[in-house]
Amino acid sequence: MDALAQYLNLYREHSDVLMANAPEALNRPRPRAYERLMSARLPRKGDEGYPALSVEEMFAPDYGVNLRRVPFGVEASEPFRCGVPNVSTLMAFVVNDSFRPTATLERNLPDGVEVMSLARAAEIYPDVVAKHYDALAGAVKLIPTDPHSTADAVMQPSAVSVLNTLLCQDGVFVRVKAGVRCDKPLQIVNISNASAPLLAVRRMLVIVEDGASCSILTCDHAASHDVDYLNCQVTEAFLGRGASLDIYDLEESSARTARHAQLYARQDEGSEFTVNGTTLVGGRTRNSYYVELCGEHARAKLAGMAIGGDEQAVENATCVIHRAPKTESDQLFKNILDDKAEGAFYGSIIVDEKADFTKAYQINRNIVASPSARMHTRPQLEIYCDEVKCSHGATVGQIDENAMFYMRQRGIPERQARMMLMQAFMADVIDTVSIPALKSRLAQLVELRLSGTRELCAACER
Amino acid sequence: MDQNLLLNVCGLRAGIGDKEILRGIDLQVRPGEVHAIMGPNGSGKSTLAGVLAGDPRFTVYGGSATLGGVDLLALSPEDRSHEGLFLSFQYPVEIPGVSMVNFMRAAVNAKRRYLNLEPLSASEFLKMMRQKRAIVELDNKLASRSVNEGFSGGEKKRNEIFQMAVLEPRLAILDETDSGLDIDALRIVASGVNKLKTNQNATIVITHYQRLLDYIKPDVVHILYKGRIVHTAGPELALELEEKGYDWIKEQN
Numbered sequence: 001m002d003a004l005a006q007y008l009n010l011y012r013e014h015s016d017v018l019m020a021n022a023p024e025a026l027n028r029p030r031p032r033a034y035e036r037l038m039s040a041r042l043p044r045k046g047d048e049g050y051p052a053l054s055v056e057e058m059f060a061p062d063y064g065v066n067l068r069r070v071p072f073g074v075e076a077s078e079p080f081r082c083g084v085p086n087v088s089t090l091m092a093f094v095v096n097d098s099f100r101p102t103a104t105l106e107r108n109l110p111d112g113v114e115v116m117s118l119a120r121a122a123e124i125y126p127d128v129v130a131k132h133y134d135a136l137a138g139a140v141k142l143i144p145t146d147p148h149s150t151a152d153a154v155m156q157p158s159a160v161s162v163l164n165t166l167l168c169q170d171g172v173f174v175r176v177k178a179g180v181r182c183d184k185p186l187q188i189v190n191i192s193n194a195s196a197p198l199l200a201v202r203r204m205l206v207i208v209e210d211g212a213s214c215s216i217l218t219c220d221h222a223a224s225h226d227v228d229y230l231n232c233q234v235t236e237a238f239l240g241r242g243a244s245l246d247i248y249d250l251e252e253s254s255a256r257t258a259r260h261a262q263l264y265a266r267q268d269e270g271s272e273f274t275v276n277g278t279t280l281v282g283g284r285t286r287n288s289y290y291v292e293l294c295g296e297h298a299r300a301k302l303a304g305m306a307i308g309g310d311e312q313a314v315e316n317a318t319c320v321i322h323r324a325p326k327t328e329s330d331q332l333f334k335n336i337l338d339d340k341a342e343g344a345f346y347g348s349i350i351v352d353e354k355a356d357f358t359k360a361y362q363i364n365r366n367i368v369a370s371p372s373a374r375m376h377t378r379p380q381l382e383i384y385c386d387e388v389k390c391s392h393g394a395t396v397g398q399i400d401e402n403a404m405f406y407m408r409q410r411g412i413p414e415r416q417a418r419m420m421l422m423q424a425f426m427a428d429v430i431d432t433v434s435i436p437a438l439k440s441r442l443a444q445l446v447e448l449r450l451s452g453t454r455e456l457c458a459a460c461e462r
Numbered sequence: 463m464d465q466n467l468l469l470n471v472c473g474l475r476a477g478i479g480d481k482e483i484l485r486g487i488d489l490q491v492r493p494g495e496v497h498a499i500m501g502p503n504g505s506g507k508s509t510l511a512g513v514l515a516g517d518p519r520f521t522v523y524g525g526s527a528t529l530g531g532v533d534l535l536a537l538s539p540e541d542r543s544h545e546g547l548f549l550s551f552q553y554p555v556e557i558p559g560v561s562m563v564n565f566m567r568a569a570v571n572a573k574r575r576y577l578n579l580e581p582l583s584a585s586e587f588l589k590m591m592r593q594k595r596a597i598v599e600l601d602n603k604l605a606s607r608s609v610n611e612g613f614s615g616g617e618k619k620r621n622e623i624f625q626m627a628v629l630e631p632r633l634a635i636l637d638e639t640d641s642g643l644d645i646d647a648l649r650i651v652a653s654g655v656n657k658l659k660t661n662q663n664a665t666i667v668i669t670h671y672q673r674l675l676d677y678i679k680p681d682v683v684h685i686l687y688k689g690r691i692v693h694t695a696g697p698e699l700a701l702e703l704e705e706k707g708y709d710w711i712k713e714q715n
Binding site: 409 | 518549554555558559564565570608
C-alpha cells in the first residue's frame with residue numbers, strides 16, 4: 001500500500017469520528033480533498049523539486065493519528081523550557097495538534113487581537129473561518145499544467161496540503177483587526193508529545209486586516225528524542241491593505257522528527273510580509289513557501305537558514321508570484337551542512353504579465369563543511385513582462401580558508417575561527433528578525449548549534 | 463646558539479606541493495633590529511613570510527626556524543602568533559559579518575589564555591583599543607564595521623598596524639605594506655611602525671621598492687632571489703639596488 005492510500009483508508013473508515021470531533025468549517029472541504037487525493041501521489045526523492053528527501057517515505061510509516069482528540073500530557077500550566085523564553089507574554093502551546101493557551105494569554109491580548117484554537121474560532125466565527133480556511137492551500141493546482149514549469153512542480157507538495165485539509169481537526173487562529181498594531185509578538189510553541197509514533201496534522205490561519213500589524217514566533221520542539229514524530233503543518237496568512245506580518249519559525253525538534261510545513265500567504269496592496277524559517281535541529285525537514293503579491297507595492301521578504309549535521313535532510317522551496325505592478329520580493333536562504341547532511345533550495349519567482357515594475361531578488365548561499373554533505377540548489381525565474389528588475393544568485397562552497405588563516409595568524413584558535421566565520425555567514429539571515437530580543441536569542445542559539453549542541457533548550461536551562 | 467637571536471632561520475626549504483620556492487634560507491634577526499628583504503617578483507618574499515607564519519598552503523621540506531628558541535615550524539599558526547609572531551598581510555582579508563571589535567577581542571583573549579592570564583574586562587579592552595587606534599590614526603567608526611570590509615587600501619594597511627599595536631609582537635613581518643598606499647598613508651603606517659619599535663622587538667620589512675625604507679630605516683638589507691638570500695649588507699644596499707635595478711642581481715646569479 002502506498003503512503004497516501006493508508007491515509008485515504010483511514011479517512012474512509014473513520015470519517016465519522018474525525019468529523020464528529022471537528023467543526024463544520026473544517027469538515028466542509030474534506031470530501032473535495034478526498035476526491036482530489038484519489039488521483040494524486042506524494043512526491044518522491046528525485047521528483048522535480050525533491051532532490052534531497054522523499055515526502056512519500058516521510059509519510060509511509062504507520063503513525064498514530066489522534067482522531068478522537070484524546071488530550072495528551074504537557075499541561076499548558078506546566079512551564080515548558082523553550083529555547084526562546086520570555087520573548088513574549090502572549091504565549092500559547094500547540095501540543096501535537098491541540099491548541100493550549102497559557103493562563104495569561106487572554107488577559108494580555110490587546111484589544112482587536114484574537115489568538116485561539118482554530119476549532120473554537122470556527123464555532124465563534126464560522127463565516128470568517130469558512131471564507132479563509134483552505135482558500136489559499138486548496139486553490140493550488142495539483143498536477144503541473146505546464147510540464148516545463150518548475151513552479152508547479154515545486155508546489156506539487158500541495159498534495160500534502162490537501163492531505164492536511166483531509167485530516168485537520170485543530171490548530172491556531174490569529175486575527176488582528178483593521179488598524180490594530182499588536183506591538184508584542186505572539187509566541188506559539190509547538191510540542192510533539194506522545195510515547196508512540198504520531199502524526200500531528202495542524203493548521204494555522206492568520207488574518208491581518210487592513211492597516212494592522214503583528215509578529216508571530218513559532219517554534220517546534222520534541223518532548224521525547226526517542227520517538228518518531230511527523231508534523232504536517234499548513235499555514236495560511238492573509239495580509240490586508242497596508243498590513244504587516246512577520247513570522248519567525250524556528251525548528252529545534254529532534255533527529256527522529258519529520259516536518260512537512262507549507263506556508264501560503266496572500267498580500268494586498270502595500271502590505272509587508274516577512275518570514276524567517278530557521279532549522280537548527282531536526283530529522284527530515286521540508287519547508288515550502290508560496291507567496292502571492294496581489295496588490296501594488298506589496299513587499300515580501302523570505303529568509304531562511306538551516307544548520308544540518310548527521311544525516312539530517314533539509315529542503316526549502318519557495319514560490320513567489322508577483323501578480324500586481326510595483327511589487328517587491330527578496331529571498332535570502334543560507335545553509336551550513338556538515339557530516340552527511342543534505343540540503344536543497346528550490347526557489348522560484350514568477351512575474352505575471354500585469355506585474356510591471358516588479359523587483360524580485362533571490363540569494364541562496366551554502367557552506368558544505370564535510371565531503372559527505374550535499375547541497376542542491378536551483379533558482380527558477382519565470383518573467384512574463386518587460387519592465388522588471390530581477391536577480392538571483394546561488395553558491396555552494398567551503399569556509400573561506402584565507403579568512404581562516406588570517407584569523408589564526410592573529411591568534412584566534414582554529415575551532416573558534418571556524419565558529420566565528422559560520423556565525424558571520426548567517427548574520428544577514430539573523431538580521432531579518434526585527435524583534436531585538438529574538439534576534440539576539442537566535443544569534444545565541446545559532447552559536448550553540450554551531451558549537452555542536454543538539455539539545456538547545458537544555459543548554460539554555462543550564 | 464647565540465642567546466641574542468630572536469629569529470633564527472637555517473636552511474629553510476619550502477614550497478607549494480612539489481614546487482620548491484624557498485631553496486635554503488638562512489636569516490638571523492636580533493632584538494631591536496629592522497631587516498629589509500627585497501627582491502624581484504616571484505623570488506619568494508611572500509612565501510617566506512607565509513611559511514614563517516604557518517600558512518597551510520605551504521609545505522616545509524627541510525631546515526629550521528626558531529623564535530626566541532621556540533621551534534616555530536612545530537606550532538599551529540595561532541600558537542606562533544601567541545609566541546609573538548605577527549604578519550601584516552599584503553592583502554588583508556575581508557571578513558563580512560565579523561566585527562573588528564569581536565575579532566580583536568577574540569585575538570587578545572586567546573593570547574592571554576595562552577599566557578595563562580585572565581581575559582580583559584570589556585572596559586579594559588575598549589580602553590586599550592582606543593589607545594592603540596591613536597597610533598595609526600584609525601577612525602573609530604571602523605571598529606564597529608566588519609573586519610576590513612569596505613575599507614580603502616590605506617585603511618586596510620593602517621588596520622594591520624593597529625592590530626600589530628594591540629598584539630605587541632616580538633617579531634613583526636610586514637609583507638609589502640607599502641603596496642597600494644599613497645604617500646600620506648605610507649607616512650602614517652611607517653610612523654606607526656616606528657612608534658612600536660623597542661629594543662626588545664624586531665621587524666622584517668618585505669618590500670619591492672626602496673621608498674618604504676626612507677620611512678622605516680633598516681639596519682640590515684637582504685636580497686632574496688630564486689628562493690635564496692643572495693646578498694646581505696647595510697642600508698646602502700637598498701640604495702644601490704634602487705640605482706642599478708634588479709637586473710644587476712639577476713646578472714650576478
